[in-house]
Amino acid sequence: MEILLIIIVALLLIIAVVVVFNFLGNRRMRQAQAEALHQRAYGPADPFSTADDDAVRGDPRHLKPGDLVELRGQTYAVRGTLRLSQSGFVWTENFLDTGSGSKLWLSVEDDPDLEVVAWQELSGVTLSPGPATVDLDGRRYISDESGSAEFESAGTTGLAPRGSMRYHDYEAGDQRLSFEDFGSGWECARGEVVARSEYRIYPANPAPGP
DSSP, X not given: OHHHHHHHHHHHHHHHHHXXXXXXXXXXXXXXXXXXXXXXXXXXXOTTOOHHHHHHHOOGGGOOTTOEEEETTEEEEEEEEEEEEETTEEEEEEEEEOSSSOEEEEEEEESSSEEEEEEEEEOSOOOOSOSSXXXXXXXXXXXXXXXXXXXXXXXXXXXXXXXXXXXEEEEETTEEEEEEESSSOEEEEEEEEOOGGGEEEEOSSOOOOO
């Protein structure tokens, strides 16, 4: 009889401990949820963050081969992606193709705000980077930044899986002019900043829902 009583008391104690732990765990979870809600509502936030737009229109920072990009009414497939890095700063250049002859590169960087630029390669340009300003087709571009970077290539880019490159970028308002050398001499491209409302991204493998 005493053994049975001891077993019953032990079981009751175990049940009591489980109930207390469940109560404390649920209370901590409710407190964490309340704190997270308060942080979202009243915590410091970047008023110019693109997070809401990214949630609706896709995040260009995560573009990869196989994704689709609707840009100014035309649909492109991402055939290749370059991930470039310089002293901890990272940006991407994505090779887009409609499959019917229209091709371009789409660069994506945070510096500090998100900037997306659509680039068209130029042929027959005799300009070389270096001067503080360069003139092309009646427009004067001002030197913005230059340097060298390491890159990793995925998909179809025409480049080795890894390597280094040099660049020199110029700008004129929302217009861009870039010189890049991946080891075979300077190549020139002209770019235009793309507004967030002008493109939408359709990932090849969207994340599963909750």
